[in-house]
Amino acid sequence: MSDSSSPTPTPTPHRRRPRYSGKNPRRFEEKYKEHDPQRYAETVAKVLAAGKTPAGTHRPILVAEILEVLAPQPGEVAVDCTLGYGGHAEAMLARLQPGGRLLGLDADPIELPKTEARIRALGFGPEFFSAHRSNFAGLPQVLATFFSSLAAAAGGECPGAIPGSAGVSPASSGFQLPTGRRDAGAPRSFMEREKNSQSAATGADVILADLGVSSMQIDDPARGFSVKLAGPLDMRMNPQRGQPASAFLEKISSDKLAVLLEENADEPHTAVLAPALAGKVFATTTALAAAIRTALPRLNQEDGSLAVRRVFQALRIAVNDEFSALDTFLRNLPACLNPGGRVAILTFHSGEDRRVKKAFAAGLRDGLYADIAHEVIRPTAEERNANPRSAPAKLRWARRAAGEYAFSTAQSA
Secondary structure, eight states: OOOOTTTTHHHHOOOOOOOOOOSSSSSSGOTTTTTTTTOHHHHHHHHHHTTOTTOOOOSSSSEEEEEEEEOTTOOOOTEEESOOSHHHHHHHHHTTTTTOOOEEEOOTTTTHHHHHHHHHTTTOOTTTEEEEOGGGGGHHHHHHHHHHHHHHHSSOOTOOOOOOOOOOOOOOOOOOOOTTOTTTSOOOHEEEEEEEESSSOOOOEEEEEEEEEHHHHOGGGSSOOOOOSOOBOOOOSSTTTTOOOOHHHHHHHHHHHHHHHHHOOOOOHHHHHHHTTTTTTOHHHHHHHHHHHHTTSSSSSSHHHHHHHHHHHHHHHHHHHHHHHHHHHHHHHHHHEEEEEEEEEEOEEEEEEEHHHHHHHHHHHTTSEEEEEESOOOHHHHHHOOOGGGTEEEEEEEESSSOOOOOHHHHOO
């Protein structure tokens, strides 16, 4: 018999969703339907059809072209160095099975757990996919840890082997655009490949780096990337490290800011903008945008908006030390690829593309790469119309040469 004196649990009161003014939500946090695409698929489809990106999501760019040049095969090890929302990773994971593995890197502690959960929900457990909190400059360390753990799990098997894998690995001379088919003599598994080589593979077969900022970061005012929406002037990919853009601007000298604006964004108005912005206090994104427009009163609205975007780009690159990380990544890249391995890099402005182009050309000249893209691949007109944010994207690729290149070189570089 129950104790009649036991207290009755108090029911949790129903909390109504905050209302917004007008017919449609305007603020990022109000777009609850776009934040839940599985439940509100029809709403999300309408947003996509309008050429927009649903709030809290990201549309992967040049997916078909990337799959063509990387040609991921069953049983291979692939790395998505900029996991983001996981669109490219999802497409590659489907091609890597059975027996393949994908490592996803991202420095963003806010978005990484969300993307890992989405990929897990698709059925890719730890044996297929692992998420690593790191930017692409940390790729050698992530690979070293990955292969060490494989060696321990295999009980002394070669560190390049994934236990139980029965996939396909293209021979070092077998990767040809655009088919990506396997050579007839190519080993059919990691174990077979390792038995046929003098040293165990300690690199990846496929590497992708998408250097663009994710829409989840751009569209969320709280992250401080947006040039349109008011938010704290932050711009850090990892809000737990470094200083926000507001502190960076407050401390920098006019001369150093002028150099930064020119190097990071090819800004033509540095002589005017640098003294107007350096050493000043701007707490919000909109305050900085207004100061840029005020400093350039003769520019029309369109040119003023371009100037705002260039300044924001230059600051974001500086705050996150993006060029230094990219230079480190490009220097270590050949050592992170297995012989015959393929890499594709998406860039979104000239400073990034110049670095990738020169690094690939130098690698080809020095015999580290067997082949590289001699022309950039750009989004089609159809993709640009469907996703305007894809317009500035440029894709370059390279294929690692067959010769050995010590992985320790990358770790000590």
